[in-house]
Amino acid sequence: MQEKCADRCPCPARGTLQEPELRPKPDARAETGARAARRKGRPRVRGAALLAFVLLAGCASPLPPPAQEEESREFSVLTYTTPGDATVLLPTLTVDTASSFVTSFIYDGLAVYDDQLSPHPALAESWQVADDRVYTFRIRKGVTFHDGAPLTAHDVRFTFLTIAHPDYQGARFGDFTAIRGWEELARAYAAADAAVAAGTLTAEEGRRRKLEAYEHFVRTGGLQVPDDYTFRVEAAYPFAPLFTRLTGYGIMPRHLLEPYMSDLLHSPYATAPVGTGAMRLVSWTKNERIVLERNPNWCCSLSGRPAQIDRLVIEIVPDQEAAVAALARGETDVADVPPEMADRFRSEVPDVNLYHYTTFAYTFLGYNLNHPVYGDVRVRRAITHALDREAMVAELLGGHGQVAHSHASPARWDYNPDVPVVPYDPAEAARLLEEAGWLPGPDGLRYKDGQPFVMRLAVNEESLLRRQAALFIQKALEPLGIRVEIERMDWDAFLAHISRGAKEPYLLGWSLGFDPDPHSIFHSRGGFHAITGLSDPEIDRLIEAGRSTTDQARRKEIYGRLQVALAERQVYTWLFAQDTVVGVNKRVRGVRHGSPRGLFWNWEEWTVEP
Structure with missing residues (x-):
């Protein structure tokens, strides 16, 4: 799910523009073989410790090309490592970044x-x-x-x-x-x-x-x-x-x-797709690897030239530490680098170029607006006041991002910089909770009608950043009298959980599309209404007004008002808009720069040296 053109987990390729799209789609249900064994018992490391791990970890073998092509030394292979597997490879059904990344190579748009x-x-x-x-x-x-x-x-x-x-x-x-x-x-x-x-x-x-x-x-x-x-x-x-x-x-x-x-x-074509695009599917081993090979008849490149890469190997590595280690050792050509590691990675891994850019994406704490606790806007505003989001950006992103305040990206034309800010203010958070009837108890927790305030916070297991954000939230809300119990789930279980009416808060991210129309997310008849649960006549009217005029100045004014209305209601606790840092091995030539279209926007110009 995701608001899509957009960022495709995390290096958007050319092709489909879906809106919206959940971000990212890490589906690692079946870590298998040595990879699963490596994860067991290994402590989590971050920052300098993670970089040390990267530089010292052992090696693994990439997928080789066919023997006859290897002998000719003309067969070009690009390996891209990503945390999440695809789910379906039909463009009108994809709702996650991993699937849309793959389909953008297999299919062409108009x-x-x-x-x-x-x-x-x-x-x-x-x-x-x-x-x-x-x-x-x-x-x-x-x-x-x-x-x-x-x-x-x-x-x-x-x-x-x-x-x-x-x-x-x-x-x-x-x-x-x-x-x-x-x-x-x-x-x-x-x-x-x-x-x-x-x-x-x-x-x-x-x-x-x-x-x-x-x-x-x-x-x-x-x-x-x-x-x-x-x-x-x-x-x-x-x-x-x-x-x-x-x-x-x-x-x-x-x-x-x-x-x-x-x-x-x-249908069989949901997993064995047939398109007109630059690449055709060769094989798909679930939760391990997708292999695509060049379509010699492709005629729809952005540059007007044929693609230079013969094979694209998409390695599914849910463990971010392992993915970064593979990039540092030269075993993969392209992978995300945690933003907080960017400066040290740049200085200590000389064979990798880092591309740092802004995308149309943000991370948020989502609520069930029909829940008896979180349906109260005072409670939602109190939680936002209790979170030092500037510190979150500094600690979790290494400063490579900014606090988010509503449904928008600073990089997109509809962004309203004047959205009212809910500042870090623990005293105001406590006042709002007491106004809402949540009073301190003798054990340090807050109670209402005899029930303690316990937040069961769902997070998908595969996202290191969201796991870190969950721990930050847990620590921040404890002094306020809210106990946070973190429930880690694999992606499929997580999606099922957030689609249920009885869900509690969850951590998620949207990757936004080129056009700012958020009908699918926030309209009462939107395709993702089961997740957001918002039914608000004023929000519906603003969404309908924004999509029914082609005057961009008028649309910008409408979407600015919409962003204010969403922020006033604290439909989410918006956390941060993180920058993207992608590492590319220096043997890959032709990469220009990142953009809201991601890094792969000119991928057909790339070449890979032996």
Whole structure:
């Protein structure tokens, strides 16, 4: 899940723009073999101690190229180490950074974006926009999927129809409500669900009504194919995010996926994808490694030149210490470096270049707004007042970041620097808790109606930074009379936990998209409503206003007000917007710089020396 173009765990590659996306997606359920053995019993180390570990740790063998290619010495392999495995490799279903990173190599979108977030032709060789409502894309001829089948405008339309289908299993349905007929489709689906819930329709009858509504939309809605190489989209009204929505999704093959329309998630192509992109999938060993190899027929690069890398090996290493150690030893080419280690790593690991840049991402303490404790805004504000977030940035990020105050990134155009700040103020935190009825007890804990204030804080096991943040929060809230019990979970268990209505607080991060529309996250009908739980008419109105005008100055004003409203309600306790530091072995040439598109934005220009 994540607000997506965005940062792809953590080095965004070219391709899909999904919005939103949880960040990062570390799914390390099955650390296997030697890696798991290395983790057992090893103490956690940070800063200087971690760097020492990096420089002294033992070696492991990278995946070799095929023998005949190794002998020719012309086969180029790039190894990228990341904490999280992918979950599904279909662009309209991906909700996590790890999956979207992989799909961005396998699929092409209608456009590709540069480091300044400007679109360039990809599968669409050109486009026109009329009256801010009608989008016409001329599809590039001669493009083939990895299986040799030609790509046409019918594949483009099919990709978006999968999102409109009543059996859609993703979280993007709300991204396209401005398309002519889509809102009527949504109302028909809601009416059928309501009738089934009321008992006036059987489940089978309700499904039939949904399918009838869908077929009507297919015939009459705003997704049109005038000819095999023209895709036209008509919006019911001007809708600012629509262009990035349409151009950002990887285009999927209709001829392979149409038979699985009712269950794409469990289709064979969810794990054995076929796209038109720069790379094709060779193998996927869950929780260990994904191997991609170059598509010689790729024609949609940003630079206009073919990719120089023949094989991309994505190594799944949930243990950040092990990943950094592999980078220092030269066993991987690209990996994240904890920000607090950046200065010493730069001076003591000379064979690695460090790229330090700002991305559209932040980390937050999330709440269940329907919970009897955390539904009280006074409690949420008290918790925020109790956290010295400046110290958090200094200690956990080594100063490579800044305190976050609302749903925005300082690097994105909609950022409002005047959002009211909830300062570090333990005395005000105590006052708010007492006002909310949480009074000190004889054991040092606060009590209300005889119940102690115990926060059960969920954190995904694979994120070292969030584990450290959880310990910081635990220590900070103890003097206030709140006992924090940290519950560490693997990624799948964590996602299931935060989607439940009975959840307690959790630590998470959003990686934000190019467009600031946060409908999926904060709107009462958003795709991630089960996680945020927010239902606020004013918030809904601001979101709808911001997406229904194409005037950027007007949108900036609306989103500035939205950021203020979210901060006033303390929907989250926003913690920090961390900078990204990525290490790249010096044998990799052609890397330019990081940007909001990440480091991989020009990856097709990279070369790897033997």
